[in-house]
Amino acid sequence: MSSSRERTKLHVALALTTLVAGSLAAVVPASGAAAATRPGGWNDSAYRGQVEVVRTPDGPADPSVLTGTVFVDRDRDSVHDRHERGLRGVVVSNGRDVVTTDARGRYRLPAYDNMTVFITQPAGYQVPVDDYNIAQFHYNHLPEGSPELRYGGIAPTGPLPDAVNFPLAESRVTESREQHCVIAGDLQPYDKEEVGYARKGAIDDLSRRDDYQGCGTLFIGDVVGDDLSLYPDVRELTKLTNGPARFLPGNHDLDFDAETAEHSFDTFRAQLAPAYYSYDVGDVHVIALNTVRYPCTPEVDNADGLRPQCDNPSTRPAYNGRISDDQLTWLERDLAKVGRDKLVVLASHISLLNWADEGSPIHQVDQVRKVHELLEGRKAVAVSGHSHSIENMKTGDLAKGWKDLFGVEGLPFPHITAGAISGDWYSGAITDEGYPVAVGRDGGMPGVLTLDVRGNAFRERFTVTGQDDDVQTRLGLNSPTYREWYAARQAWNDDQQGPEPVLGDPLVLDREDLTGRTWLTTNFWMGSTGSTVTVKLDRGRAQRATRTQEMRGEDQLIGAEWSDPHAAAQQLVNGGSVADRSMHLWRYELPADLAAGEHRAVVTATDSYGRRFTDVLEFQVVEQH
Template identity: 75%
Template sequence: MSLTRPTSRPVRTALAALGAAALAGSALAAAAVPTAAAAPATAAAPADRNDWNADAYRGGVEVVPGDGKGKDRRTLTGRVFLDADRDSSSDRRERGVAGVLVSNGRDVVTTDRQGRYELPAYDNMTVFVTQPAGYQVPVDEHNIAQFHYNHLPAGSPELRYGGIEPTGPLPEAVNFPLVKSRLTQSREQDCVIAGDLQTYDKEEVGYARAGAIADLAKRRDYAGCGALFIGDVVGDDLSLYPDVKNLAGELNGPVRFLPGNHDLDYDATTPEHSFDTFRAQLAPAYYSYDVGRTHVIALNTVRYPCTPDVDNADGQRPNCNDPRKSPSYNGRLDENQLKWLERDLAKVPSDRLIVVAGHIPLLTFADEGSARHQVDQVREIYELLEGRKAVSVAGHTHSIENMKTGDLFKGWRDIFGVEGLPFPHITAGAVSGDWYSGRLTDKGYPVAVGRDGARPGVLTLEIKGNSFKERFTVTGEKDDVQMQLGVNSPTYRTWYADRQAWNKSKQGPAPELADTRVVTRDDLTGTTWLTANFWMGSTGSKVKVSLDGGRAREAVRTQQARGEDQLVGPEWSDPHAVAQQLVHGGSVADRTMHLWRFELPADLEPGTHRAKVTATDAHGRTFTDTLEFTVADER
């Protein structure tokens, strides 16, 4: 599946304009829209918590211009220093910081006792420092971390969105300022991972601001680790980067970005310049940083334009065969980045938690049979991480996937020869959800239920030492909102097929879905399931259902992650999500790896019944929800 928003943009109707008749077709559809009483994601912090805006270290990298006389010089020097007066300018009284990693995107060196470093220089390179734990790099007025210098003497080739301006001769020095930080020293960190902000226009910037950004602006728990936006920061229109910077300015911690396939300079003719505008505006294409006992590696997993010799030697990526007339992208690291990754990891202590972040996932359930939507060198990356505690986080698929060590799907074996995950992989969902599709909520952003039935939101890694727990926060909700219940009956499955056919033809009146909370005897004898879409559910999770106060019984997970292919279709779908999507537009949740089903007994007595659902995640945390439904002889 192409991970590009559908061309036809769904018509959005403000919730306030929806009358009872508009909702009567699906009683469950209304439940997905937060009510006016819904609580914010996290309450405002107590007064004694860190005040980020008052304490933030603001500044930039010190670039000492060269005089041009040494233009044949092929070595860059500089130092990492403790910026005592916080002016971003080094002086003799400010001591250097030893043992800090500095890179040119290929080589990785460590500063000496005076904080000095020396690196080979290249005409197109980004030089960056790896923030050490216990220190903080400066942030600009938008909270964006400042830790790199782009060197491109002649500037980018002509690009629609500008790229990198000519930098001229190699600088005399590039010096990286730091200040000490108790926040980044702490062994306990909350790291926000935000997938696919992906705003296509200023209206969608407003949706993001009213939704996930407003939620994050209320939180005070991530000032150390900060927020990492893992690609597709915008939706092809790179002129929106200033708007994204303004969004970052509303957060309460350092903000970092990595690039996605919708952040490309599409008019670049070679991969060397495909992210020049991103590099100029936001961040290096790849880099690393430390907080506590965690080493975060931000990768560029998008190669554009991909080429047949490099990307399609095995014939599995035909989209790469004509880069001149039909340029396309592929999930791949270039050779320089792969060398850098090996050298970076070689300098990281073995007891650290490694967070590997990328836009295109190393491996994914949503596109497990597609080579281009996963990373070509996944096995090489696994070899580099062998024996380490690690977790992979990614975006791209606009879905949530909490995959544990040992999980396996058919496509991973068939395409990459992988026989099970060596460490957890998490696809972090999307701030934009399903590309800002569907109806508007009363809070001013679309419902945007995803292709897996999940809702928009952000991931947080709760880290203690070198261990972590994952937490997904639904936009506009408290943290205990972790699942959605539904009823999958023969009546629903018939409507699913009829409505899908009608959506293609638009002939005659649209099929209407009857109230899914009313189940007939024919539905029960034809197999009806109560469904629980437990968004962060995974291998090791359990879902139990108690009917009318009776003994709780286990529901069955539809995808066991034991080497099977995807199960696709109405019987494997999330009925609550589909009831909205087939009517109001967007993707269709016809497959998901976090759906549990409980078959309702065929002999249930007529009348109203109450199902209590308890979901327990792999860490032992429990969440409950209830659903009332009625058994009737007929509709």
Template identity: 55%
Template structure:
């Protein structure tokens, strides 16, 4: 028989974040993703959005190196400071190295060299403008002679340093409120226009239906496209559908590969989306968006910030109030599970970044690995210790998964996109950071789902492991496993009920009841206690692998969020039902049922 599943919406077990009450969405308002709404729900984003641009006043002094300007409350939203529109004091403005704050009239002054991005840090209670595609406008790039000859164009010559660069802001009570939902999208990464269409039918259709992130918006953390930078226009068409501001980070597939130096390696990206690294405040969050791609390094890239960006980070954090939770986002994660033994795919300066954030409430976000990871304070892996000297994590590190999933591979589904199951058995989707003051919970929403589906359930049987070993290197060519969802009585003692809880981490639990019997706790396969990765059929996700080996894709032969329960040896032949409850680190629970058959 084929296994079947039913699922229930997640529920609270009364173990939510200490001192924090999670709000229910108003019954009269649809709540895609199951997210609490906060005070910013219910408006028409397209009517209310602050649309505008940074005001650049041209200059004619080719020898000028000092830039001044004003940060102001743009009451009439025309991107120009008019009489009566006040300057805003105490706002951070940076050239990517130095950080200054505006005076009582909102004025700033900075030394600016060719190649620098000048940007404002959106202060709490304000919004920067967005363009017609909802892309946030908060920076100016100074490149007098423009980019070198690049395939995708790079940056047009900007000429002499402007006489002024002025940053308009719009006052926003919603952006000040401590309740915020922030969308984190990893690796859209289309290589073709057709794959832009897959992203459009999947995650972007989901986000277009949601209205719970209008203040914090969506942050897409790199690999916006897959090497073909002409596809940026197609991605912009999708961000135009959002109900909130869109911000971006460059990834290793957003590079100008014909650039000879790092100085110009993301010029085309900057021409489309603005500064290559920056920060912004919303609610009680201070979000730091980093460029973690060092290129070129030989004929490839490396995970690194570089000295100048690291110094900017120190100065940016020094200006940040202690009561803010710092969210550090980068494409290549600071550290991750999938590539825990690699220096290229993690960030060289991770120890320095941890030190800079010492004593603060913080969370790190990454993409790049095409896997979903919820790494918690105290987690430890051998690769982190051996390569970076990190004994254990000081705070949560999330890897957000990929909107593209496993690079749009696998079976094409009726919904109009491929299954694209990821290398850890996770599915394409987005993460929502649910900020309640300085406390953050994280929730994953599968593409095309309402947020209730949080796991895979399957049987890891002797026949499955034999099939796995036979076809492990033949993804896309394997025959279907004929015994899926069944186990012989003689094999019960060598069989596990496997649960891949995508956002599970240290502190999560998976509990199982078979045929209404006693509830038993499943064991996590990866303890995150200083060991290396467990890899192979024994540690794999059977439900995901059965699709990947048949329809194609990277095989889910390891995971940091897999739980398994030994099957009772006394089960009678016939149909059985397992009820599986997965409890997240924030106390939220999801229950699903799984039907299987025991044969004689």
């Protein structure tokens, strides 16, 4: 997603509260050491290879049909040898048609120019990965190559090959009913410095985990920030991870000089992955969608008049959240091959629906209701990126914009916005570890989402960059003094005349703060409907805090009163977005008669699965400043 990308980098940490965090429940742990450094780790077992493309001087007997074989590559040389058996029942597609292989592993597909042919990896088998851990399961067919594009696009592939054969290796880790699927939102480096931030941050964290070798990592768009020449740098990052890496495209992965949507992701397709595809692990069917249409056009995208930015594609090209007709046809046919007992993970860059942009027809998907219909009766979860926010939206949740724009009456299954590795576009102070704090527009932190799956049931967890999994909350104090400073600082940032407004110690409250309403705030990043937050003040009994957004169809609550004070106090000083709203913020009003002196608040956040996380906030009350 686009941003103002404020570039201020301060090499000091702004510490506004003192937090002591500890979990009271076990969360599925991440490994403390890189699998690549131990015997039997990912690098010892990874199946490396490529798709086999067969050409002869005579070419195929029928150039209108592509044929090939999906086979078990016993010697792992990526070549279909005579003794290697074909595999029955594997799904193969050209992006429109969907077929399954016969008893000998053979398939036949209609051929057309500018198609990507790919297989759906079956559970119990692994497609090969290259030296950078990127999954190899597709072939691009574009005989004349892309039109002239700044970043190259797809080189001419020439005539249709005689055969495209897809190798597989047997795999216990993809067969297991227990999977850990890493969903990585918005890596989005704009330059090599930001590539370095990602390497020191979330990628270093992933290099120390070994729990995702089966499902791997799915980077859900905005893999880079417009500069597609950084794709090789991204490949160097995935080389450090411990499982197969897959990608889907975002609006900052576009060939912006493409004149039609047909070629707008050619460079992405050439260097990383098909624009859309699917794969299986355990009892999970993962669908990676392309939800970015560029350039959008008035006929296709603005027939209802809600997207005027699409009216001038030749002079002012823009993007829109939309799924192409071919892709919708493929999606329906793909799902027809999937057992009703499977968990369907529907991944995209632009969300089917999200909360941060709930009133925007551009930043959500036009055909959301059609997609919901296709998944009716299935166990499913949608995951997405784009908005650089963390949003754990449960079945039945509703935002005002969803109903107003799309007629959605409530979510039919969970939708999760997965946050971003880049956080708030690598903004803010630089940590001691060498990457920016990058606190998000909702007060969320940079990190990655993991779906922990057993059978066809899942639990979601968010891992903050550089932290253990029990770090799930941030506490703050929203006082009248803070709200007055917030308004003054915003005005000064816009004009910068006169002295800079300075917020005093946010952990010291006076009597006027308490009588003027002060809330202890808890930003529970994966908090959702079904979550609770309690506050135990000093030796008193635990009291329930109130969620600011109930997700019952209300509009967004915006402003200093509804902000995350810990996040906003950093952002207004160091740059970046301002957390002036959040769907995962809880507030507890401090008593107006709270005695002067030191106080200690113990906050317990409990998620919808009963997992508990505890933080502590210590603060002081004085009669007057």
